[in-house]
Amino acid sequence: MEDLRNGSKADGHQPDQPKTNNSSAYKGLYQYAKPHLWTFLGVFGCIIVAIAADLLQPYLVKVAIDDHLTKGDKNANTLFLIAGIYLLLSVGGFVFTYLQNNLLQYAGQSIVASIRKHLFRHITKQSMSYFDRMPSGSLITHVSSDTETINQFFSQVLLSVLRDGLTLVFIIVLMFQLDVRLTLYCLILLPIIALNAIAFRSYMRKTYQMARTNLSRLVAFVAENLAGMHIIQVFHQEKEQQKQFSERNQTYFRSNLREIRTNVLFNRSFDMLGNLSVAFVTWLGGNAVLGHSVPFGVLFAFITYIRQFFQPINTITQQWNTLLSASVSMNRIWSIFDTVPSVQDKPGAAVDISGVKGQIDFNGVKFSYTDDQPVIHHLDLHIQPGEMIGIVGTTGAGKSSLISLLCRFYDVKEGSVTIDGTDVRDIPQEKLHRLIGLVQQEPYLYSGSIVDNVRLFDDAVSREEVMQACRLVGADVLIESLKDGYDTLLSERGSGLSAGERQLISFARIIVFKPKVLILDEATANLDSHSEQLIQRALAVVSEGRTTLVIAHRLSTIMGADRIIVMRQGEIVEEGKHRELLQQGGYYEELYRHSQGRIEASGKPGSGAPAIEAG
Ligand SMILES: Nc1ncnc2c1ncn2[C@@H]1O[C@H](COP(=O)(O)OP(=O)(O)O)[C@@H](O)[C@H]1O
Numbered sequence: 115m116e117d118l119r120n121g122s123k124a125d126g127h128q129p130d131q132p133k134t135n136n137s138s139a140y141k142g143l144y145q146y147a148k149p150h151l152w153t154f155l156g157v158f159g160c161i162i163v164a165i166a167a168d169l170l171q172p173y174l175v176k177v178a179i180d181d182h183l184t185k186g187d188k189n190a191n192t193l194f195l196i197a198g199i200y201l202l203l204s205v206g207g208f209v210f211t212y213l214q215n216n217l218l219q220y221a222g223q224s225i226v227a228s229i230r231k232h233l234f235r236h237i238t239k240q241s242m243s244y245f246d247r248m249p250s251g252s253l254i255t256h257v258s259s260d261t262e263t264i265n266q267f268f269s270q271v272l273l274s275v276l277r278d279g280l281t282l283v284f285i286i287v288l289m290f291q292l293d294v295r296l297t298l299y300c301l302i303l304l305p306i307i308a309l310n311a312i313a314f315r316s317y318m319r320k321t322y323q324m325a326r327t328n329l330s331r332l333v334a335f336v337a338e339n340l341a342g343m344h345i346i347q348v349f350h351q352e353k354e355q356q357k358q359f360s361e362r363n364q365t366y367f368r369s370n371l372r373e374i375r376t377n378v379l380f381n382r383s384f385d386m387l388g389n390l391s392v393a394f395v396t397w398l399g400g401n402a403v404l405g406h407s408v409p410f411g412v413l414f415a416f417i418t419y420i421r422q423f424f425q426p427i428n429t430i431t432q433q434w435n436t437l438l439s440a441s442v443s444m445n446r447i448w449s450i451f452d453t454v455p456s457v458q459d460k461p462g463a464a465v466d467i468s469g470v471k472g473q474i475d476f477n478g479v480k481f482s483y484t485d486d487q488p489v490i491h492h493l494d495l496h497i498q499p500g501e502m503i504g505i506v507g508t509t510g511a512g513k514s515s516l517i518s519l520l521c522r523f524y525d526v527k528e529g530s531v532t533i534d535g536t537d538v539r540d541i542p543q544e545k546l547h548r549l550i551g552l553v554q555q556e557p558y559l560y561s562g563s564i565v566d567n568v569r570l571f572d573d574a575v576s577r578e579e580v581m582q583a584c585r586l587v588g589a590d591v592l593i594e595s596l597k598d599g600y601d602t603l604l605s606e607r608g609s610g611l612s613a614g615e616r617q618l619i620s621f622a623r624i625i626v627f628k629p630k631v632l633i634l635d636e637a638t639a640n641l642d643s644h645s646e647q648l649i650q651r652a653l654a655v656v657s658e659g660r661t662t663l664v665i666a667h668r669l670s671t672i673m674g675a676d677r678i679i680v681m682r683q684g685e686i687v688e689e690g691k692h693r694e695l696l697q698q699g700g701y702y703e704e705l706y707r708h709s710q711g712r713i714e715a716s717g718k719p720g721s722g723a724p725a726i727e728a729g
């Protein structure tokens with residue numbers, strides 16, 4: 115164990131590695147294994163029986179040779195009986211090995227399934243700042259392959275240690291039982307075996323890790339390329355990327371070959387040692403048989419055992435790599451479990467949200483993602499229930515950050531954000547998020563039917579309600595034109611629907627879930643002007659009776675707002691109605707002129723609503 119700890123620390127290629135050591139990782143695993151204690155005991159029992167059944171077979175042959183054949187026993191019945199027992203033993207060995215494997219897999223897979231379940235739940239509870247730090251690729255690895263490696267810990271490492279370890283012990287006991295002197299001679303071989311294993315171990319580990327590292331490089335490269343495929347094609351980078359891929363592919367290929375070569379060499383060296391010892395025993399024991407100090411049957415059994423002796427040692431040594439990667443995986447998973455969400459519900463926060471009207475106040479808010487770079491400086495904004503607020507400003511002005519604070523994806527550094535006078539930090543997140551409906555640039559649709567996408571798989575919402583909502587936002591015509599109408603299955607992320615159609619469906623969600631506050635963050639940025647008009651109409655319906663905040667790329671979306679907030683570098687620089695702001699001739703007017711100019715320059719006046727955002 116001690117050795118192992120050093121091993122995985124030396125690994126060092128995990129930058130976000132936890133400080134948790136292995137003993138606590140295994141302690142954590144033990145918590146998951148505990149409910150399966152009886153299954154593990156069952157496995158242990160099966161292993162004992164299966165090993166006994168396997169190892170008694172040569173012993174039986176020895177009995178047949180020494181007690182009957184060489185004594186000239188003519189009784190065929192006893193031989194028949196022995197053959198029968200032999201058969202029984204091998205059937206028993208088969209049955210119990212089968213049982214043992216199934217039980218162990220059952221326990222291992224159950225443990226891993228429950229770890230995976232908790233892990234996913236834990237990840238979904240993390241605050242947004244956590245996802246800023248953790249690339250989703252590595253989270254996917256943790257949930258999928260790291261948990262699988264833990265399963266290998268059970269199905270390979272634990273099994274091998276138990277089964278092969280016990281087999282070794284049994285073989286040694288049996289050998290001593292057969293002939294002490296011969297056994298002692300054989301044990302001389304042990305140091306040679308150990309030396310061989312040690313010599314190979316570090317080399318095997320190196321080649322193994324090299325292969326893993328090269329594989330993850332390859333995978334990362336592919337992932338990166340897929341994500342940026344349009345850039346690659348637009349800039350004609352295909353050749354260059356193919357070259358780079360080929361290089362990585364070759365490196366992985368070579369390291370894989372090296373790993374395989376090492377493993378084969380190691381296995382064969384064990385075979386060699388096995389053969390050597392058989393020759394050794396044949397020579398020593400043969401002389402003893404000739405000198406009548408050892409019966410022939412004993413020699414036979416001995417040779418069989420010494421052959422069987424090497425297999426388990428070989429297998430156990432090979433578990434080393436699996437054990438190492440299992441420890442690394444476990445540490446990674448446990449470190450995820452150790453992270454506490456930075457945004458948390460106050461204990462005992464029980465607020466009644468049923469009577470909320472939707473008044474929103476930002477009181478002297480200061481905010482930054484990282485400690486040194488303030489994103490919102492000192493912001494006061496007071497919004498009446500039912501008011502519609504438009505928010506404009508160039509990219510990076512802090513509009514989305516403002517929304518994130520209202521949704522409490524992050525906590526303010528100073529000041530407060532309140533809804534109907536209650537600090538959002540005092541409202542349990544679940545309730546807070548029920549109060550707010552957020553529509554973003556790219557609405558998220560799940561694979562499932564349209565009905566389920568609108569009601570978010572909540573069966574409490576009836577089909578009629580869904581249909582009514584879709585009618586209200588004007589999505590009904592579109593949906594009814596689809597092949598299966600409301601039951602049309604959307605593929606992942608709703609591909610197959612246009613951006614505007616997806617947006618309409620997310621609007622229907624708002625109607626169904628009736629949040630008191632509605633937020634649109636660049637919801638119309640991706641739309642053509644026709645879809646935008648549809649959304650515009652839907653917005654008029656959806657915003658009815660709700661406090662609505664609209665961050666918009668296009669002026670037409672917010673021109674009718676009760677009030678427009680103009681943001682610049684984390685501050686509100688102007689506010690008022692569209693007309694007033696234009697008359698004021700300030701920053702807003704400048705933004706407006708820019709967008710007008712852009713439209714004229716593009717030579718397509720009226721082709722879309724004027725965009726006032728540079729981004
Ligand atoms: N998750 C984040 N981590 C760190 N910085 C961020 C993050 N999101 C936004 N920022 C920074 O905060 C500033 C405001 O961003 P944002 O609120 O998204 O602006 P807007 O929505 O107006 O375009 C920008 O400088 C941006 O780089």
Ligand SMILES: [Mg+2]
Nearest residue numbers: 513514515635
């Ligand atoms: Mg934004």
